[in-house]
Amino acid sequence: MKKIKSILMASICLTLLVSCGKSKEEKVAQKATITKGSAVANKKMIVVDSDGVVNISMVTDDRMKFNLKKITVKAGQKIKLTLTHTGRLNKKIMGHNVVFLNKGVALSTFASKAAASKKNDYIPVGSSAVLAHTKMLGGGETTTIEFTAPGAGIYDYICSFPAHYGLMKGKLIVE
Incomplete structure (x- = not known):
């Protein structure tokens, strides 16, 4: 019984952890936005x-x-x-x-x-x-x-x- 509770609890925790993350598409979109924004910002960071x-x-x-x-x-x-x-x-x-x-x-x-x-x-x-x-x-x-x-x-x-x-x-x- 104790083993079943442990497995059940681990499954619930894992499910919650996975569902909190962003989807692959969201991560790719976020990375593209950050990269694009950084490139634009860096051009203005160094001016002669x-x-x-x-x-x-x-x-x-x-x-x-x-x-x-x-x-x-x-x-x-x-x-x-x-x-x-x-x-x-x-x-x-x-x-x-x-x-x-x-x-x-x-x-x-x-x-x-x-x-x-x-x-x-x-x-x-x-x-x-x-x-x-x-x-x-x-x-x-x-x-x-x-x-x-x-x-x-x-x-x-x-x-x-x-x-x-x-x-x-x-x-x-x-x-």
Whole structure:
């Protein structure tokens, strides 16, 4: 009798779980909408003004994602990056920044050093690994930095808040 109750309960739970999901058609339609919307949004996220300054609007939230995974610029170009944290959580709980690293920096090694640098917003003091960085933001905050693109190459950028770099990373491609 106990075994029958367990099987019956498992069947009910499985039925409820399956019926709560979206159909295959709904999932495909949602994915197409997100992809299309992202492509349109990304075109407006990087704009070169008449002076040749690359204006980048990067957005993040409480889900630990940057809206941009790749940024392409020319060597020596001026970059003006505005980071906006659209989430709600405090920076002590879900802080985000953008840290551009020099070529060849091991992400895990840098992230370990950054995690030990809480008093400096998770930026290791005097680190030669950092090309440029924003301040740490909490939900609803925005900051802007300006820097010059380095020489040609591929540079990593991450969020240095502890344990975020695995999901919050991208590439700065300098041509």
